[in-house]
Amino acid sequence: MAEHKTASPAKSDAAQSAGNGHAQTNGSTVAPPYRVIGTRPVRHDGADKVTGRAVYGADLQLPGMLYGAILRSPHAHARIKSIDTSAAEQMPGVLAVATARDLPNLKDKVANLGEGAVNLAHLGANVLAHDKALYKGHAVAAVAAVNIHVAEAALAKIRVDYEPLTAVTWVLDAMQPGAPILHPDLRTDELGEPGAGNTNISTHLHFEQGDPDKAFGQADVVIEREYRTATVHQGYIEPHVSTALWNNDGHLTIWTATQGSFTARQQTAELLQIPLSQVTVVPCEIGGGFGGKIPVYLEPVAALLSRKCGRPVKLIMNRADVFEGTGPTPGSFVRVKLGAKKDGRIVAAEAYLAYDAGAYPGGMIGPGCMCVFSCYDIPNARVDGYDVCLNKPKTAAYRAPGATQAAFACESVVDELAEKLGIDPIELRLKNAAKEGTRRVDGPVYDRVGLVETLEAARNTPHWKSKLEGKNRGRGIACGFWFNIGLKSSVSAHVNFDGTVTLLEGSTDIGGSRTSIAMQLAETLGIKAEEVIPRVVDTDSVGYTDVTGGSRVTFATGLAAYHAGLDIIAQMRQRAALVWECKVEEVEFDAGTFRHKKQSLTFRELAGKLHQTGGAIVGRASVDPEGATNGFAVQIADVEVDPDTGKTTILRWTIVQDAGRAIHPSYVEGQMQGGAVQGIGWALNEEYLYDDKSRMTNASYLDYRMPTALDLPMIETVIVEVPNPAHPYGVRGVGEVPICAPPATLANAIYRATGVRMRELPMSPPRVWAALAAKK
Amino acid sequence: MRGTTKYGSCWKVAAQNRPPRSFYYSLSASTRKATALQDFSYAAATTIDEAVSLLSAGGDRARVLAGGTDIIVQLREGLRSADLVVDVKKIPELMALDFDPARGLLLGAAVPCYRLYDDERIAAAYPALVDSARIIGGWQIQGRASIGGNLCNSSPAADSIPSLIALGATCRIAGPAGTREVPVAEFCTAPGRNCLARGEFLVSLVLPAPRGGSAYLRFIPRNEMDIAVVGVGAWVELDPSGQKIADARIALAAVAPTPVVAAEAGKSLVGQPASEASFKAAGEAAKKVARPITDRRGPADYRTHLVGVLTQRVLATAVERAKSKK
Numbered sequence A: 001m002a003e004h005k006t007a008s009p010a011k012s013d014a015a016q017s018a019g020n021g022h023a024q025t026n027g028s029t030v031a032p033p034y035r036v037i038g039t040r041p042v043r044h045d046g047a048d049k050v051t052g053r054a055v056y057g058a059d060l061q062l063p064g065m066l067y068g069a070i071l072r073s074p075h076a077h078a079r080i081k082s083i084d085t086s087a088a089e090q091m092p093g094v095l096a097v098a099t100a101r102d103l104p105n106l107k108d109k110v111a112n113l114g115e116g117a118v119n120l121a122h123l124g125a126n127v128l129a130h131d132k133a134l135y136k137g138h139a140v141a142a143v144a145a146v147n148i149h150v151a152e153a154a155l156a157k158i159r160v161d162y163e164p165l166t167a168v169t170w171v172l173d174a175m176q177p178g179a180p181i182l183h184p185d186l187r188t189d190e191l192g193e194p195g196a197g198n199t200n201i202s203t204h205l206h207f208e209q210g211d212p213d214k215a216f217g218q219a220d221v222v223i224e225r226e227y228r229t230a231t232v233h234q235g236y237i238e239p240h241v242s243t244a245l246w247n248n249d250g251h252l253t254i255w256t257a258t259q260g261s262f263t264a265r266q267q268t269a270e271l272l273q274i275p276l277s278q279v280t281v282v283p284c285e286i287g288g289g290f291g292g293k294i295p296v297y298l299e300p301v302a303a304l305l306s307r308k309c310g311r312p313v314k315l316i317m318n319r320a321d322v323f324e325g326t327g328p329t330p331g332s333f334v335r336v337k338l339g340a341k342k343d344g345r346i347v348a349a350e351a352y353l354a355y356d357a358g359a360y361p362g363g364m365i366g367p368g369c370m371c372v373f374s375c376y377d378i379p380n381a382r383v384d385g386y387d388v389c390l391n392k393p394k395t396a397a398y399r400a401p402g403a404t405q406a407a408f409a410c411e412s413v414v415d416e417l418a419e420k421l422g423i424d425p426i427e428l429r430l431k432n433a434a435k436e437g438t439r440r441v442d443g444p445v446y447d448r449v450g451l452v453e454t455l456e457a458a459r460n461t462p463h464w465k466s467k468l469e470g471k472n473r474g475r476g477i478a479c480g481f482w483f484n485i486g487l488k489s490s491v492s493a494h495v496n497f498d499g500t501v502t503l504l505e506g507s508t509d510i511g512g513s514r515t516s517i518a519m520q521l522a523e524t525l526g527i528k529a530e531e532v533i534p535r536v537v538d539t540d541s542v543g544y545t546d547v548t549g550g551s552r553v554t555f556a557t558g559l560a561a562y563h564a565g566l567d568i569i570a571q572m573r574q575r576a577a578l579v580w581e582c583k584v585e586e587v588e589f590d591a592g593t594f595r596h597k598k599q600s601l602t603f604r605e606l607a608g609k610l611h612q613t614g615g616a617i618v619g620r621a622s623v624d625p626e627g628a629t630n631g632f633a634v635q636i637a638d639v640e641v642d643p644d645t646g647k648t649t650i651l652r653w654t655i656v657q658d659a660g661r662a663i664h665p666s667y668v669e670g671q672m673q674g675g676a677v678q679g680i681g682w683a684l685n686e687e688y689l690y691d692d693k694s695r696m697t698n699a700s701y702l703d704y705r706m707p708t709a710l711d712l713p714m715i716e717t718v719i720v721e722v723p724n725p726a727h728p729y730g731v732r733g734v735g736e737v738p739i740c741a742p743p744a745t746l747a748n749a750i751y752r753a754t755g756v757r758m759r760e761l762p763m764s765p766p767r768v769w770a771a772l773a774a775k776k
Numbered sequence B: 001m002r003g004t005t006k007y008g009s010c011w012k013v014a015a016q017n018r019p020p021r022s023f024y025y026s027l028s029a030s031t032r033k034a035t036a037l038q039d040f041s042y043a044a045a046t047t048i049d050e051a052v053s054l055l056s057a058g059g060d061r062a063r064v065l066a067g068g069t070d071i072i073v074q075l076r077e078g079l080r081s082a083d084l085v086v087d088v089k090k091i092p093e094l095m096a097l098d099f100d101p102a103r104g105l106l107l108g109a110a111v112p113c114y115r116l117y118d119d120e121r122i123a124a125a126y127p128a129l130v131d132s133a134r135i136i137g138g139w140q141i142q143g144r145a146s147i148g149g150n151l152c153n154s155s156p157a158a159d160s161i162p163s164l165i166a167l168g169a170t171c172r173i174a175g176p177a178g179t180r181e182v183p184v185a186e187f188c189t190a191p192g193r194n195c196l197a198r199g200e201f202l203v204s205l206v207l208p209a210p211r212g213g214s215a216y217l218r219f220i221p222r223n224e225m226d227i228a229v230v231g232v233g234a235w236v237e238l239d240p241s242g243q244k245i246a247d248a249r250i251a252l253a254a255v256a257p258t259p260v261v262a263a264e265a266g267k268s269l270v271g272q273p274a275s276e277a278s279f280k281a282a283g284e285a286a287k288k289v290a291r292p293i294t295d296r297r298g299p300a301d302y303r304t305h306l307v308g309v310l311t312q313r314v315l316a317t318a319v320e321r322a323k324s325k326k
């Protein structure tokens, strides 16, 4: 990592870059002189994490705690005719058994979970199957016992009478008339109107602007291609784990690994039909989520078991449970058609996207449709999207959910367009790049965005300027877009009498956000990052905060910290006025010092006087911002393909991304590298494999092949800074967009190395070999 | 509708006397049954006789423990079960490592991999075996995992077995009826099965005095953390001119229910120039003995193709090593 610690923020206003660098671009003004923002302090939770002291969900031990286990469906699709739990219940050491019968009737109930409405009946049936098991690994019953051995033995005594049904796992198959139907009551939401007849298509979305048909007629070149992507999993290292205690007073406490403690609380309360305030969610440290730890799986089940036996119950998944029973991200079929003029101007675009929803409606098709063409200014465009139920686990968000599949298709066609028109791929993208004022096909008009600057910085990288030589080698480039979100965040912060500030926040920390939020508060207060003590607290200890997702936390929770800082300063000025016996308006504050005429007090000095001037100060803020947080990243790859085995070796990789403002550059670089690596895994080897009964056959890290350190070069990073006008420090989200471009980047590189266009993910060795053999 | 092969989950083993278990390689998630290690008794034998009597008494419910990098994982995941686990690492013969350039190598069955590549003389004498020892897991695994365990686990994809076969290794087996010797090439009988009878266990592997050059190569989609899609081990001896092949043995992994000898491929090289053309022809011959299946590690046609590619490559390395020794 050392080589990434090189560049401090360049004080130039031009888009410029170094190998691993930092290019600032904010139009004409020079970057403001920050004292904390842009530095790289040691993370607040660093010592706990590297010494193994941090408490993760699995570390939790409570007095009298029981261990739970979950029985999962061996069938991909089956009617559950009956479940007999009596033998399990009678086993010594078994204290509770739960099935879907223990959940309240949730029919026709809908809950708003911050990121959209959720059908509670579906959510409940996903947690414990009702009348049907819809995927292999679907939870069917649960047991709590004195130890895990007894719990597992009890599972073996539960008799489930299944009637196996034909299953379907490929999205286009599931859309066919005559396909096995998952939900007899499902009707397609056809642009807002319910469709007629049985179907697996839950939603049809349509976006359109301009006159695509006419524009295609006027284009000089039209290219239309089809793309397929496999189901992939987020692959967080920590399996799901939850412990619940339903206390005698009726209060339910849940310790869990979640991306959103408030969302987990609400989902659990709604599923159990109890008041929100009856549930406290305590977020433990979390070993990755990437979108997959937003839905609840274990929380309500542990609660049901605890209610039955009155003792705390811990449920832990193993790796196979995680693959088979939690949300992967959609497999997809995407068709993209682009029309361009000879000079490279893209005039027309059309896309058809069909995405897995998984077992229940509500997958990632919406964002897929919103992202597919969003790197470009295309006046005439049409997008049709389909959300399709099939016999896989209910899909969950995964880092820019839905965008990567779409980018793979669109950016591959753009590359073909560049080749056909004889235009450099970066020049072609620059010619069409979305900018301030561009209207996306799904409606929004961009505020200030940084794609042009990012492409220019990519063109200036040593990587792009270098020459790639050698047999079977090729270089690819592609762009990625993700819109990022705002949503609600609350913080409160109290000033300690020693001049430090304790910051209470509800955003669970997955990517170093404790530090990047603390740094924004420190900057606002004019103190050091180390003088802020950030704490992620439970749902009773801070105001409502939405999930850690959508690349929103540094932006939105950071904004809340900024406002809490302003609140603290306002209160501190009152105290200073008391000390100096002047008017509040006469107290000035700048860079951590309060002043009145010749007198001054540092933040710390004034904090030492709070005792005598009225006691503690608590600042607070709750925000729900709108904002142009859109993220763009451009990635460059050099590869070598072994023509005899089809194996792709990555020789060099660079990611260039607009961060708006990099609060803690190391964590921005970490997000860029992590996202790129996940995109590389998705591109090259990751996929759910199924047997002829639609059962996953590779539910382990041995055969679900995520890249290891030995499969990757050091990922070079270049941070571009085009500040977001909607944030006081210019922050844009950075966490998600880096995953979008890698599959197309690699497909384009593999084409240049081999002459073969790969249009299906993963581009695994056997597939590339087969494609090379077909070419011969 | 989709242009891909559906990958099946396990080897199709021809009907046998004993019911074939759907057991390909240990860490098969699709057959995983449990998450918690079940109770079993543990005994550490200090002599061969003690181990034989413990294993005889335990029968089907007793299992040998060497490095434990297969068996512990399998017990934990419910892929195998046992009432008694007999640790053999305290038996001196099992930990022996004796090399004599004139007589050969005596490799105790429980000697961990690292001791092979840490010994420069052994590494120079049996490079194929050391190629294998270096890629079985990472450093932590190699500090425990033994070649004997790799062989007795009897996975068709085991990385050391083609090397042992190519190097002409023999198994020394102890049992209630005394000791017997079996060539490694005849040891495995089916995925996860071998010729050890009740009460028998592997004491050591005996390799003939080193001659010629050898190499092992596997193909995996990543660069670590994978089980061989195909593995090929080769041994060659050059004639006095150093230009022609005097003798050769080739063995394959992961293309049949057991590791297999590519006898014709080896024979085809005898008397041939040590050239790419001969290696390629041997690769074609080796492909004929491959009977791979399509599973999560790769499609059958691809595996057959890889046998040709890897045989050619591994022969080039083996010949290069043979030449450098002259």
Ligand SMILES: Cc1cc2nc3c(=O)[nH]c(=O)nc-3n(C[C@H](O)[C@H](O)[C@H](O)COP(=O)(O)OP(=O)(O)OC[C@H]3O[C@@H](n4cnc5c(N)ncnc54)[C@H](O)[C@@H]3O)c2cc1C
Pocket (backbone or CB within 6 Å): B063, B064, B065, B066, B067, B068, B069, B070, B071, B072, B073, B088, B109, B110, B135, B136, B137, B138, B141, B144, B145, B146, B147, B148, B149, B150, B151, B152, B153, B157, B158, B159, B160, B196, B200, B201, B202, B203, B226, B227
């Ligand atoms: C992370 C990881 C990575 C791995 N990577 C690879 C790899 O790349 N390639 C590969 O081939 N394998 C790999 N393995 C599998 C395993 O490490 C090897 O097969 C190893 O050589 C087994 O040796 P061991 O001493 O640990 O055997 P153990 O686990 O102790 O025993 C293996 C089996 O053989 C039996 N057995 C052991 N010794 C004897 C004996 N003397 N007589 C009779 N039966 C005996 C045991 O009862 C058991 O059934 C990996 C395992 C792990 C956990």
